[in-house]
Amino acid sequence: STAIAAVGGRVLAQTYALAVTQPWFGAQNKDVTAPRWLGGGIPVGSLFLPNTRLFIIALTVFCILGLYFFLQRTRWGLRIRAVTQNRAMSACVGIPTQKVDALTFAIGSGLAGVAGVAVSLLGSVGPNTGQNYIVDTFMVVVVGGVGKLLGSIVAALGIGIANFVIGSGTLALIFPNVPILTDTLNFFATTSMAKVMVFALIVAFLQVRPRGLFPEKGRMVDA
Structure with missing residues (x-):
């Protein structure tokens, strides 16, 4: 069955070129349309600051302040810093290191997702972006x-x-x-x-x- 599928895919690729196979198996970049309120910009002298880039800057500042507050002013932030500095001692005093690992991974993944949204406003996105x-x-x-x-x-x-x-x-x-x-x-x-x-x-x-x-x-x- 695997050989038949491979042969069939090769025949389709040779017969219809990329018209059939590329939409399913090719790396297609996609354009993301920004909301209307992000259109235009602010002129500053001879410069023109697009609203999309200003929004990305504001989003970055917001994420940095939020992350700083979480790490420095919350109990779980203290636990994350403790595990980072000394994992063995943190486990000895009762800090759930595995939960800290999961929470840290979740925060990092969330920030990566926010960064992906910001990058999508600058141009087309794809698997290799x-x-x-x-x-x-x-x-x-x-x-x-x-x-x-x-x-x-x-x-x-x-x-x-x-x-x-x-x-x-x-x-x-x-x-x-x-x-x-x-x-x-x-x-x-x-x-x-x-x-x-x-x-x-x-x-x-x-x-x-x-x-x-x-x-x-x-x-x-x-x-």
Whole structure:
């Protein structure tokens, strides 16, 4: 039966090309239509700020504040921080570590879903949409410090600004009288090459501070 299904699929693909098989088996990107109230934008001088991006910024701030309040002001947030710092001792004092794991996974999955909704407002989405953000995500976590919310915020802002400044060629305008430096910066003044330079700068930074901007402190770190 498996062989017959494979042969049948091959015949359909050869006979009808992609008209039959691609809607069912192909990776089709889908456009998400934003609500009407997210249309337009706000002009600020010579700039135009789209409402969709302003909404994403507001949504990000709301999620960060909510996560900070939950981790710092609630009992379960305290349990999550305790398990992160010392899992064995947390279990000894009666904290249900398995429930903490499940809750942490649920929060992370929920935030990933919110991020997916935000990304869908920027363009079409598909099965491979998240691949464009995986490397940047890991760099943000490593540079900011594992387990540090403030570190992730600072690292995300720093890496994003660095990508824009280098990729737009702004740095080359700062050093107009240094031909070698200007030519080098112009060479990296593209989106892809800017990521290469930022990655090299992050590698150099981690050689100096391998634990990131805000490393963990305590006895478990030194052990």
